[in-house]
Amino acid sequence: GAGVSQSPSNKVTEKGKDVELRCDPISGHTALYWYRQSLGQGLEFLIYFQGNSAPDKSGLPSDRFSAERTGGSVSTLTIQRTQQEDSAVYLCASRRTGGATNYGYTFGSGTRLTVV
Amino acid sequence: AQSVTQLGSHVSVSEGALVLLRCNYSSSVPPYLFWYVQYPNQGLQLLLKYTSAATLVKGINGFEAEFKKSETSFHLTKPSAHMSDAAEYFCAVSTDAGGTSYGKLTFGQGTILTVHP
Numbered sequence: 016g017a018g019v020s021q022s023p024s025n026k027v028t029e030k031g032k033d034v035e036l037r038c039d040p041i042s043g044h045t046a047l048y049w050y051r052q053s054l055g056q057g058l059e060f061l062i063y064f065q066g067n068s069a070p071d072k073s074g075l076p077s078d079r080f081s082a083e084r085t086g087g088s089v090s091t092l093t094i095q096r097t098q099q100e101d102s103a104v105y106l107c108a109s110r111r112t113g114g115a116t117n118y119g120y121t122f123g124s125g126t127r128l129t130v131v
Numbered sequence: 132a133q134s135v136t137q138l139g140s141h142v143s144v145s146e147g148a149l150v151l152l153r154c155n156y157s158s159s160v161p162p163y164l165f166w167y168v169q170y171p172n173q174g175l176q177l178l179l180k181y182t183s184a185a186t187l188v189k190g191i192n193g194f195e196a197e198f199k200k201s202e203t204s205f206h207l208t209k210p211s212a213h214m215s216d217a218a219e220y221f222c223a224v225s226t227d228a229g230g231t232s233y234g235k236l237t238f239g240q241g242t243i244l245t246v247h248p
């Protein structure tokens with residue numbers, strides 16, 4: 016597609032439930048990033064996928080968080096046993112690589128997760 | 132390691148006045164620098180980027196930023212504010228240093244710009 020697509024745009028879930036957030040990057044973009052945006056925490060890096068390399072998971076806040084990227088395209092971020100502190104906007108970005116990092120990052124509109 | 136500091140979480144200007152949003156970075160290798168804008172309930176939109184070419188970078192909507200290595204700064208300016216500029220602005224840094232942090236964006240805390248008539 017023309018942009019990075021994220022679904023759902025809004026998700027309300029009960030505490031303790033699992034949720035899956037989806038990101039469909041721009042076709043041909045080999046790098047994919049997940050960020051979390053919450054009040055008081057700014058934009059936090061969660062995880063980064065680059066081609067077939069092992070992902071950089073250094074930003075995942077706990078083992079309740081996991082992500083995968085199938086076929087080098089669509090990515091799913093899964094949060095197990097959600098807690099209220101998981102409430103945030105989850106942003107996905109993709110980027111074309113093959114040279115320097117000056118290729119533009121394109122962000123999706125995000126998924127607003129509310130845990131009640 | 133890299134980091135970004137945005138001075139001032141809130142900036143308020145009058146319509147038609149100069150906009151100046153401050154950003155200082157820390158990076159152990161030559162950085163790539165970005166400014167993003169976020170309107171309410173929307174994603175991040177790239178305003179401009181510095182990629183080691185010209186130090187004065189022009190972006191969309193009349194914004195520009197100047198890379199000053201000696202000051203480790205990348206401040207965002209616009210000569211005349213419009214009401215439509217009211218949004219949150221994020222400065223970000225990434226590197227081309229290779230390794231697992233290759234290309235990872237590190238963001239500042241954001242600056243909310245208010246424009247009043």
